[in-house]
Amino acid sequence: MELDAGVATERAVVPQQEMSQDRSSVPGMKLAVEAQGLVKQYRGRSGTVDAVRGVGLAVAAGEVFGFLGPNGAGKSTTVRMLTTLMSITSGTARVAGVDVMAEPDAVRRRIGVALQEAGLDPRQTGRELLVLQARLFGSSSGQASAKAQELLELVDLVDAADRRIKGYSGGMKRRLDLASALVHEPEVLFLDEPTTGLDPASRLTVWDEVRRINARGTTVFLTTQYLEEADQLCNRIAIIDGGRIVREGTPGQLKGDLQRRRATAPPPTLEEVFLDATGRTRERVAGDVKGVSE
């Protein structure tokens, strides 16, 4: 429906802004993700697709970084390159201080990944999936069982733990997927559209979990097409459109910049920043990027 969700959450975001401004003022801060000139071309029979066209990123350790963009902007492609799942056409990327192309396994040990389609094996139980995941990251079978139990409690899936994943709801699958990305206590957690397709209650649960995970010291890199999500959760955001980053900063900075540029009275919402950055109109954006209030 209406896209004014950003306004409603204006107040909630203020303390987070202050936090991240503190952080970004520290010089020589350790970077959790850094990329220069990232390019991805898909070559297929029907020609070449330039999905990502020179993306540069600098995500500080400890922050929740939001990668905001409409469908097809190149968010998933960027995440797949940063998480070693896809080759990089050109450019360089370091995650948790390690070069993605040179030492993919070292990167894999330091990151957790929950992709856009929660890829879970329907024939295993939630517990089995977590135990297997922990074993693959080097835990003994005893450690893996303990870790699985701990994570099931964290994402509130203890009751469903011994049922097959096939019968889980969408929200339960997302939470399990999130848990499975945490078995090895990663330094950086990548979440590709963690709440797309979820009902509002499940969405709030996932937000809470993201905040809790971040509070334990994990850097979170999340993509979203929801403006409110970026506004609520993220210390800093980058807006990507057509494979290029078109804005970057804290939600507060982005709104402030636009307000100064326009010199208008009411402070703009993140939505207006987004519209300005992507050259979209309200009508067009309704199909691309959504407020959560619908």
Added chain:
Amino acid sequence: MQQAGVLGGRALREGLRTPESAVPTLFIPLFFLVVNVGQAGKIFPSSSTSFLEGQSYAAFTLPSSLLLAASFGTAALYLVEDIEGGYFDKLRAAPISRSALVIGRLLAEAAKSVVITAILVVLSLPFGISIASGPVGFLLLLVLTALWAVVFAGFMQLIALKTRSAAATNSGGLVFFPLLFLTPNFVPRELLTRPMEIAATFNPVTYVMEGLRSLILQDLAWAPIARGFAVVAVLGVVMVALNVRLIRHYD
């Protein structure tokens, strides 16, 4: 290797969770055994057919059924399910050797094949079959069939990794028709027509079949056994190497 074991364990669990998938693997080979014996059993009475070595025709044709059971390539069908469902990407994001990702399933396939082959041999005992090469021969028979299962599943995994499509992987499985039937499956190679004999000579499955057959009909005859093992060893190495190569460049 330990990671391949963990993944193999999961693949076995998956097999146990879908027992219905084992039904055709047991039923179709038994069906072929019954039909083959029913059609050709009278032409080749054991008393006057020297190539039966005193056993029934069922013993002669059992290897075709065992190889058929080992050529379902279920590992690849589950793999393509993982790929289509996205779970494969989760596994790929783990810091495990790329080869463990493809070898785990092949290990499970070998284990499943041992169980299915043993069941098929037991079920075919009422047809008057005995394993002339004794317990050692029976073990060799299990291993040889399991290695063939790895070769075939490995081949189908190549299609799965390349196409990432269940339909294509299923179609790829149809190569078992020429592979299994351009062989001396009804009569020994010397009795085949000339073109058929040539085709069978070039078909690697012929040597696996002849190896299995010698284990059933004769005391340990090392020459055909060695040829059978040589064929699966070479093909097995090729398949695993190609699988590893594909997964290394999987994008």
